[in-house]
Amino acid sequence: SASKAPGSVNLGRQSLDTRIDISKDKWQIRAGYQGRRNGEVGAGLFQALDPEGEADADRYNADISYHDTDFTENWDLKAQYSFFNTITRSDLVLLPPGANAGAGIFADGAIAKPDVYERHNRIDLTAFYTGLNNHDIRIGTGFHHQDQYKIEEKRNFNTVLFMDAPVLIPLGSLVDVSDTAPFNQEETRKIFYGFIQDAWDFAPDWTLTAGLRYDHYSDFGSTINPRLALVWQTSYRLTSKLLYGRSFRAPSFAEQLNINNPVAIGNPSLNPETIDTYEIAFDYAATDDLRLGFNVFHYRMEDIIRFNPIMANNTGSQTGHGLEMEVSWKASDSLSINGNYAYQSSEDDDSNSDAADAPKQQIYVRANYQLNNVWSLNSQLNHVRDRKRAANDLRPEIDDYTVVDLTLRAKEFAPGFEFAISAKNLFDETVKEPSLAPGFIPDDLPQAGRGLFVELRKSIN
Numbered sequence: 310s311a312s313k314a315p316g317s318v319n320l321g322r323q324s325l326d327t328r329i330d331i332s333k334d335k336w337q338i339r340a341g342y343q344g345r346r347n348g349e350v351g352a353g354l355f356q357a358l359d360p361e362g363e364a365d366a367d368r369y370n371a372d373i374s375y376h377d378t379d380f381t382e383n384w385d386l387k388a389q390y391s392f393f394n395t396i397t398r399s400d401l402v403l404l405p406p407g408a409n410a411g412a413g414i415f416a417d418g419a420i421a422k423p424d425v426y427e428r429h430n431r432i433d434l435t436a437f438y439t440g441l442n443n444h445d446i447r448i449g450t451g452f453h454h455q456d457q458y459k460i461e462e463k464r465n466f467n468t469v470l471f472m473d474a475p476v477l478i479p480l481g482s483l484v485d486v487s488d489t490a491p492f493n494q495e496e497t498r499k500i501f502y503g504f505i506q507d508a509w510d511f512a513p514d515w516t517l518t519a520g521l522r523y524d525h526y527s528d529f530g531s532t533i534n535p536r537l538a539l540v541w542q543t544s545y546r547l548t549s550k551l552l553y554g555r556s557f558r559a560p561s562f563a564e565q566l567n568i569n570n571p572v573a574i575g576n577p578s579l580n581p582e583t584i585d586t587y588e589i590a591f592d593y594a595a596t597d598d599l600r601l602g603f604n605v606f607h608y609r610m611e612d613i614i615r616f617n618p619i620m621a622n623n624t625g626s627q628t629g630h631g632l633e634m635e636v637s638w639k640a641s642d643s644l645s646i647n648g649n650y651a652y653q654s655s656e657d658d659d660s661n662s663d664a665a666d667a668p669k670q671q672i673y674v675r676a677n678y679q680l681n682n683v684w685s686l687n688s689q690l691n692h693v694r695d696r697k698r699a700a701n702d703l704r705p706e707i708d709d710y711t712v713v714d715l716t717l718r719a720k721e722f723a724p725g726f727e728f729a730i731s732a733k734n735l736f737d738e739t740v741k742e743p744s745l746a747p748g749f750i751p752d753d754l755p756q757a758g759r760g761l762f763v764e765l766r767k768s769i770n
Contacts, residue, residue, distance in 0.1 A: 311407035313358035318754050319349035335377050343368040354572050355403040355419070356749045364399040383440030393429040398422075403477075403571065410466070410477035419466050419477050419571075423492050426459035427562075445508040453500040457562050460495050461487045468571045473618055475571035486569070493575075494566040499527040506536075514542040524557075528565065532557050532581060546595065550604075552588040557581040564614055564621045574620040582623075584610045598639040605632045627664055629655030648674040660700040666707075666743045669695035687716040699746035707753065710740045727766040734759050 325344040331337070345366040353359035372391040380386035404410055404419035435449035463485050466477040506520035518538040525531045539551040560579040567575035590604035607630040612623040631653030638646045651671045655664035663669075675689040694709035716731040734740070737759040744750035 311405045311409075313360060313405050316358045316360060318352050318756070319358075319360055319362075320351060320757075322346070322348040335375055337374045337376070338372075339374075340371040341369070350401060352744065352750055352754050353403070354401060356745065357404050357408070359402045359405075362399070362401040364397060364401075366395065366397045368395045369393070380436075383438055385437035385439075387433075387435045389433045391429070391431045391433070395427050396424070398424045410479075411471075412476050413479040415465070415477075415479055417465065419464075419479075420483060421464040421466075421492070422462060422483070423464075424459075424461040425457065425493065426461075427455070427457045429456070430454045443510040447506045448504065450503040451501075453502075455498040455500070455562075457493070457496050457566075460491045460493050461485075462491045463487075466571075468569055470574075470619075473620075475619060477571055490569040492567060492570045493563065494568065496562060496566055497527075498562075501525045516540045526559060526581075528577075529560070529580060532583075546593060548592040550588070550590040550592075552590065553586070555583065555585050557583045558614075560614055560621070567621075570619075572619065573616050576621040579614060579621060580612045580623050582610060582612050582614055584608055600637045602635040603632070606630065625657065625659035627655055627657055629653055629664065643679040644676065646674070646676045648672070657700070662700040663697040665699035665702070665746065666696055668693045669697075683719050683722050685718050685720070687718065689714050696743060698743070702746035702748055704748045704751065707743050708739070708741060710738050712738050712740060725768045725770070727764075727768075729762075729764040731762040731764070732759065733757070733762060 323346040325346075326341070328339070328341040330339045343366070345364070348364045348366065350359050350362040350364065353362070370391070370393045372389055374387065374389040376385075376387040378385045399422065401421045401423070402418045403421055404415055406416060406418040408415050408418065410419060431451060431453040433449065433451040435447065438446040438448070463483045465480050465483050467480060467490065469476050469478065502522065502524045504520060504522035506518065508516055508518045510516050516539075518536075518540070520536040522534045522536075523531065524534075534555045534557060536554040537552070541549045543549045559581045560576075563573065563575060565575045565577050565579055567573050586606060586608040588604055588606040591602070593601045593603075595601055608628070610627040613625055613627060614621055615624045616622075617624055631651065633649065633651045635649040636647070640646055649672075653667070653669060655667060656662065657664050670692075671694075672692040673690070675687070678686045680686060690711065690713050692709070692711045696707040696709075698704055698706065712733075713735045714731065714733050715735050716729055718727070718729040720727050722728060734757060739758075740756040741753040742756060744753050
């Protein structure tokens, strides 16, 4: 009787974005602010619908750059200092009023008010050297300081784990747990990095690019990642590429430091995820108006970070392969068509089953027709199919879908003005994204149906 289901996925928010960019000679200064208000929380953080929950965020960024393309003979130098600060304040109802979490009734619902304050400072130096025949050498180094400097929280429950599942114990009223049992921890991370890359034209129509990057993180250690690219200008219209790259994803503060949290518990011993990717690619300009692209790839991921069931761990590996095709065709002076097709097959090595939720096939087509000097008509189609469930999820397969959007746009219908009217999901297709296994939200997450959007822009020069 406490349930809010059935209901919608709540995705509303109010946004304000402001940016300024000032350049003079070799200097550039940029600054920005992003404000988010009344940001709704989707399907609910605890897999229980939360139509009342919301979050506000303030993000401030600034950077100053110096770029001298002729710093000394054969040297191009760029230096940049960047600052970023973000504040997120949330007001969440994890369980609705009247819910029983196994240890008592929540008359007002299970309420949490977590706030996170985080700032980043970084310095980056890069240089480009062209003093060696047939070599273009790029080197760089930098320092990045991440500081999660304040965690605050009020809530009306405590969390304990029973059989690896969270149990919420009512406290009767909101309690400030910022200094006793917050959901996350104040922490800093220092990152040093350096890289070198050389593009070597070792023969006519052949270029070998080789690079190596070193990163040292103060919390989990160091990682070294190479990259190679062999490019052959096979003919006037055909370019062939053989690529290899290794990269990593560092664990987030949430994945490392979450505590006293009914949704996700962190693990300070996490290692970074890694992925090795191999790719063969071809780019063919069939005519001046028709370009075709084709590539095949294989990858392997290791030390994947997953919450299983709610504690973060490096669990297992995943391998996959696939192909991608794209076409860009200027059919006439007024009509252009772009499209791509992607296929992938990925397998979880631990369960020997298909990787969950990602589509095996996707088709995207966009056409733009210029009606006259002012008006244009744009349409796009996105088709997604063959999404598999996780190995422990016994629900039927996820439905395929096709979404068509249509936009009528007028540019410079008056000096500095642009107008557009768009129909999203024109045919009101039923679109659902998969909910988490094993399916506590059984019928997946419904996405928006048909919607009408009107846009008016004014440029000031």
